[in-house]
Amino acid sequence: MVHNETVLLRHREIPDLDNLAVYRREGGFQALEKAVTQMQPGEVTEVVKASGLRGRGGAGFPTGVKWSFVDNKNWPHYVVANADESEPGTFKDRDIMEGNPYQFLEGVAICAYAVQAKAAYIYLRGEFWELAARLDQHIAALEAAGLLGEKMFGAAYSLHISTHLGAGAYICGEETALLESIEGKMGQPRLRPPFPPSVGLFGKPTVVNNVETLTNLPPILTRGAEWYRSIGTEKSPGVKVFSLSGCVTKPGNYELPLGTTFRELIFGHGGGIPAGRSIKAIMAAGASSSLIIANEKALDTPMDYENVPSLGAQLGSASVIVIDDSVSIPWLINKTMHFFRHESCGKCTPCREGTFWMSHITERMARQAAISGLPDAQDVKLLYDVANQVRGKCLCALGEFSIEAVTSGIERFAADFKLAAGESQTAVGG
């Protein structure tokens, strides 16, 4: 089935969709009304489970299943929308919240109803200061219209939504660090288990969902799980907003069915690579990506949760950074490592020390490469060794993902590191 309708970025087609009257005219809040007045909370969860919706923040965990883990013996429950969007290359949630804010807020309320939370927080990165002020206005408009607050739609259910601004820490996108941050602490990840559906915000059962995930909920409830499953692939149903950036003619957000190929995104929608250059690598999950060699096979690979791993990479939040042949991989990994060093929260030693020392090495390599064209072979070996010692030892994904570009870069782009083809595994890996 050909899918050619917009589900999330509807503001591209409907002017003034950030106006409540316009959003309601377009069918807004029918899904929430249906949930609150006609459905049991558990029925909402079942529809979301049946839709196959998977978390859009990066992990791809089935959303309805996550909700079903919420501990019903411990109250109150909380819902937290993760709007910390800080992965280099990801800029989709901001687009959704600016252009189609009410669909997002309706999604927050549907999720809250499903788990019977009476309070929900939207955690926005501190840089989204203006956006948070606008969301506060939208929330006030909903309360004034009786669509949010006490006894919604005349039913017994009540919900309050508040925004909470972060203050410039990438780590707060990690859900347990985010919860610590709302609680007024340093944003450092918790040891898991327990996971938030058991012990979350203020020690209570909590669902943390990404903005894009939540924005999918109103159409799923209105049109049904079967409709949603008709889009995308069997294991990755639905649409995804792909953030396309880097060496590409038309960077931007593109809402496409999951399973669209890299080729269609980059060359079909993104206008291809600027004239005179050619594509070298793809990072599908922002700075946390393994580097994919951009050959014909890779370009024809569907972007979904099951096929991207066949390229030794992950889809993550689908922030596709295009790298062309003018970019040196030692320069690139120095950029990503500098980022992770800066953003490491300092709680666990492998990440704190690992990113610190790896960034020392990548800086020296980048300097050397700028002078002689290639980094020192001893540095390449040292970096690869350190990266492999960090692997599998970190408290959260920040440390684990910090080495993805480093190890995949050295292994897959050996020529950029003065290594003969095929030499990388043995000579460098030792």
Add this chain to the structure above:
Amino acid sequence: MLAEKYAQEIQAILNKYPPEERRAAVMPLIYLAQRDKMYVNREDMAEIGAILGISASEVASIVGFYSLYYDQPKGKYHIQVCTDLPCALRGAEQFMEALCKRLNIQPGETTSDGLITVEPVMCLAACDKAPMFQMQSGAGLQYFERQTVESALALIEKLRADAARRFKTPLERGREGYGS
């Protein structure tokens, strides 16, 4: 004293969180304390601690952890250019260097009139609109996207003229527009 100056705002912030979880208000209260002078001093931290029932050093740990809080004065307008990978692939590093050169500063420094600080920053979720920067002042934070050196200099000239005339800045006017 914050408690007198912002009594209503402080109460509105506290109301967002469960009464037994007052500490959750620490981040918005630090933003409030930063509003006038773009940094928080020891007195502010002690007062925030007293409002929330935590120690001043616990407040200081939050100020130290998060990069949008400052415990030292900076330029009145803090311009942070994203030079992370996606922006760097679209010329952000060259943009920042050229801008600093025109302002006679190095990245991280403040102009001689004490008004403008320019420095690199980590990803701001605007990768498709590079070069871009955010400008933070006590009154809030605003994005400027698809920039050129000339457009950035025009903004800075306007800020300087406004400061000289003691007019409100575009950022302050914008904030009033949101009615907060």
